[in-house]
Amino acid sequence: MIRWRLFSARSWPVLEGVGCWTPLARVFPRPGRFLPQHASPRLLSVSCADCTKHQEPPRKKLLSEKKLKRHFVDHRRVLVRGGRGGDGVSCFHSEPRKEFGGPDGGDGGYGGHVILRVDRQVKSLSSVLSQYQGFDGGAGGRKNCFGRSGAVLYIQVPVGTLVKEGNKVLADLSHPGDEFIAALGGAGGKGNRFFLANSNRAPTTCTPGQPGQERVLFLELKTVAHAGLVGFPNAGKSSLLRAISNARPTVASYPFTTLNPHVGVVHCEDHQQIAVADIPGIVRGAHQNRGLGLTFLRHIERCPFLLFVLDLSVPEPWTQLDDLKYELEQYREGLSERPHAVVANKVDLPQARARLPQLQARLGREAIALSAATGENLEGLLLHLKELHDDHVAAELERGRQPLRW
Numbered sequence: 001m002i003r004w005r006l007f008s009a010r011s012w013p014v015l016e017g018v019g020c021w022t023p024l025a026r027v028f029p030r031p032g033r034f035l036p037q038h039a040s041p042r043l044l045s046v047s048c049a050d051c052t053k054h055q056e057p058p059r060k061k062l063l064s065e066k067k068l069k070r071h072f073v074d075h076r077r078v079l080v081r082g083g084r085g086g087d088g089v090s091c092f093h094s095e096p097r098k099e100f101g102g103p104d105g106g107d108g109g110y111g112g113h114v115i116l117r118v119d120r121q122v123k124s125l126s127s128v129l130s131q132y133q134g135f136d137g138g139a140g141g142r143k144n145c146f147g148r149s150g151a152v153l154y155i156q157v158p159v160g161t162l163v164k165e166g167n168k169v170l171a172d173l174s175h176p177g178d179e180f181i182a183a184l185g186g187a188g189g190k191g192n193r194f195f196l197a198n199s200n201r202a203p204t205t206c207t208p209g210q211p212g213q214e215r216v217l218f219l220e221l222k223t224v225a226h227a228g229l230v231g232f233p234n235a236g237k238s239s240l241l242r243a244i245s246n247a248r249p250t251v252a253s254y255p256f257t258t259l260n261p262h263v264g265v266v267h268c269e270d271h272q273q274i275a276v277a278d279i280p281g282i283v284r285g286a287h288q289n290r291g292l293g294l295t296f297l298r299h300i301e302r303c304p305f306l307l308f309v310l311d312l313s314v315p316e317p318w319t320q321l322d323d324l325k326y327e328l329e330q331y332r333e334g335l336s337e338r339p340h341a342v343v344a345n346k347v348d349l350p351q352a353r354a355r356l357p358q359l360q361a362r363l364g365r366e367a368i369a370l371s372a373a374t375g376e377n378l379e380g381l382l383l384h385l386k387e388l389h390d391d392h393v394a395a396e397l398e399r400g401r402q403p404l405r406w
């Protein structure tokens, strides 16, 4: 129904119940005439433009703990099947004036293998599918022609992928370029030429190609790095990694921003490279599967030294270190006793800086106070990192082992 406003001869029509666009100035009545003076003119607003102006921007949806776990892909069950071999064929040579040319059916080609190959660019197992089928070989041809072999199917996996079948570890792909044949392709069938014998000059027998190998493999990612950043959610681990390396993990003020491990490389003056791994945050009770649980700690299992990152902006930050160590011990005994340094982050905030002396006193040791946001005292952290790295190299050489090189 269209109703005309009475207060102005040049008023715009307003569709009642439907918000159609109308210039606001034209629908406001003069104060004191139709509305009391204190009433808000917004009461009469019917324009769409006005409605949209005050809409809140869509917020990032908070994920439940269950859903968070689904996003974190560091293990996969994969069914791999090698390609089927091509069939052999049965046929006979045919040529003008040559009645009995003999059998000339060729063998089928080999089925393609399925191979796991380490690619440095791949960072998680999220791109690995649940099933892979290798390429089939081609059938044999006339004139003794062999069939085409199936192409090899490569599955790209990240550095540090452990390949298991049941509980048995088949391969540890810890270097870029490492390969593992996940499933062999089937052999090609035989053509009738293969069955030619003195007792049988015209065989018609040929065999089909063999099916490829079929396996169920479990892939498990164990990130390879020198140092692992361990801390509560929001402690600033990702910010720290961004500040000291070229890695660009997402930083945000909500917990569990990091769901996949990120590795950043710190370049030292003597051309040494130290790899630092950022992992999701650990919460109190993580060993009872709270937060993201503890399964992602496998990513720091291989790190020879750790950096505990404490958030100085929260009250009693020293309790974080005890909690973190406790959770690490619950995951694997002795993990918290690895060589480590304690980093006290966010000293740019005044209340955080005020807690620093108390933290040092409680810890009974020097914590590296810094700010990942402003870059304050990052050199102090880099010096400690270098020391930890040098100690690791010396210890490995002493044991006659090759230290981890990045």
Ligand SMILES: Nc1nc2c(ncn2[C@@H]2O[C@H](COP(=O)(O)OP(=O)(O)OP(=O)(O)O)[C@@H](O)[C@H]2O)c(=O)[nH]1
Residues within 6 Å of the ligand: 231, 232, 233, 234, 235, 236, 237, 238, 239, 240, 250, 251, 252, 253, 254, 255, 256, 257, 258, 259, 279, 280, 281, 282, 345, 346, 347, 348, 349, 370, 371, 372, 373, 374
């Ligand atoms: N003032 C201040 N804020 C910081 C500092 N470092 C990090 N933050 C802020 O703290 C919040 C969390 O930072 P992240 O780096 O995402 O923390 P995180 O430990 O990686 O968090 P998760 O990935 O959830 O475990 C962000 O809002 C950062 O801007 C700092 O040194 N000073």
Ligand SMILES: [Mg+2]
Residues within 6 Å of the ligand: 237, 238, 239, 249, 250, 251, 257, 258, 278, 279
């Ligand atoms: Mg993070």
